[in-house]
Amino acid sequence: MLHTEPLMRLSAELDAPQTIGQTPFGTRSIMVMKRGAFSGAKLRGDVLPGGGDWILARQDGVFQLDIRLTLRTDDDALIYVVSRGMLDIAPEIRQRIRDGETIGASAYYFRTMLTFETGTEKYLWLNRLIAAGVGTRTPTGMSTEVFALK
Numbered sequence: 001m002l003h004t005e006p007l008m009r010l011s012a013e014l015d016a017p018q019t020i021g022q023t024p025f026g027t028r029s030i031m032v033m034k035r036g037a038f039s040g041a042k043l044r045g046d047v048l049p050g051g052g053d054w055i056l057a058r059q060d061g062v063f064q065l066d067i068r069l070t071l072r073t074d075d076d077a078l079i080y081v082v083s084r085g086m087l088d089i090a091p092e093i094r095q096r097i098r099d100g101e102t103i104g105a106s107a108y109y110f111r112t113m114l115t116f117e118t119g120t121e122k123y124l125w126l127n128r129l130i131a132a133g134v135g136t137r138t139p140t141g142m143s144t145e146v147f148a149l150k
Contacts (some may be wrong), residue, residue: 007148010036011047012051025056027057028055033053038071044073061088078120079116131147
């Protein structure tokens with residue numbers, strides 16, 4: 001039977017989108033991560049600058065997310081994270097968030113699946129884990145509650 005266990009809360013501030021424009025697959029844009037932090041019972045630290053989200057806005061209005069980032073734990077281990085998912089959010093909700101309004105995750109669908117890669121012995125258990133994220137958009141970025149799938 002599948003069950004979940006809280007792994008961490010991950011938050012990141014994003015730069016303004018680099019809009020590539022209309023491509024054969026949809027409208028492509030890239031949002032680079034400026035900084036962030038994560039914390040959970042077994043790990044905590046910073047989201048390093050330079051990761052990002054390679055976003056594809058599909059014709060049906062759903063955003064396909066391809067997020068890559070590097071975590072640095074408080075004991076200096078590096079963890080590479082790949083997160084793929086979807087954001088289905090009405091344009092008016094997106095604008096209200098940009099305008100600074102706090103809108104809970106129940107008003108839209110922002111879900112991701114995360115995998116981890118590290119060579120640091122203390123965190124090797126992450127290499128064997130798939131996690132699910134429930135995201136929330138913020139005026140300057142995002143926040144995700146991450147749950148280990150057991």
